Amino acid sequence: MKPRTGCPTSASRWLEGSLTKTEYNFHFCVKPDASDEFSLAWPQGDYCVLKHGNCPTDFTEGYVQFDDDDTDNGNAHGGVMPDGTYGSDTRLNFCCRSDGRSYNAITLPTDKPFYLFPNGNGCQEVNGMHSLVEYIQWDDEDQTQNVHSGIGGDTPGMTYCDGHNCGGTYSKIYF
Numbered sequence: 001m002k003p004r005t006g007c008p009t010s011a012s013r014w015l016e017g018s019l020t021k022t023e024y025n026f027h028f029c030v031k032p033d034a035s036d037e038f039s040l041a042w043p044q045g046d047y048c049v050l051k052h053g054n055c056p057t058d059f060t061e062g063y064v065q066f067d068d069d070d071t072d073n074g075n076a077h078g079g080v081m082p083d084g085t086y087g088s089d090t091r092l093n094f095c096c097r098s099d100g101r102s103y104n105a106i107t108l109p110t111d112k113p114f115y116l117f118p119n120g121n122g123c124q125e126v127n128g129m130h131s132l133v134e135y136i137q138w139d140d141e142d143q144t145q146n147v148h149s150g151i152g153g154d155t156p157g158m159t160y161c162d163g164h165n166c167g168g169t170y171s172k173i174y175f
Helices: none
Strands: 015-021 024-030 046-050 060-066 076-079 084-086 090-098 135-139 150-153 158-162 169-174
Antiparallel strands (some): 015 076, 046 090
């Protein structure tokens, strides 16, 4: 996810993309080549990132499928996107790892703010950074008999309500 401050300013080239989902506009920073000279190994921890290409070493794949509203669906996308499916419904693919504790700080570049998705118990602490839990919640398709939502593999922390005993159909994803 691209923060308001923009993509990282490393020597590596970052490409950008955007996704509109009726109520929201998401922007992404995508690193097209994970094997260039500026790539570092991701540290052990308990976090997820959006997938683009192969997952880094020691990460496992997963996905979240959102059944976006059928009526007045305003989904659109452009630029370079993380792996997924972007049509009338949205599927985001993730790379997650859980080989460390979220409270043990990891070292990542800190020239600009960035987003990580929690994989298990809380936000992953990062040396030199302050963490804050944020989330986005949006309405899923209300017709519960033909729902196309789902999750598979290793996924970030989220809440999914399919309309049974939880007051509506919605998805909430934390980052």
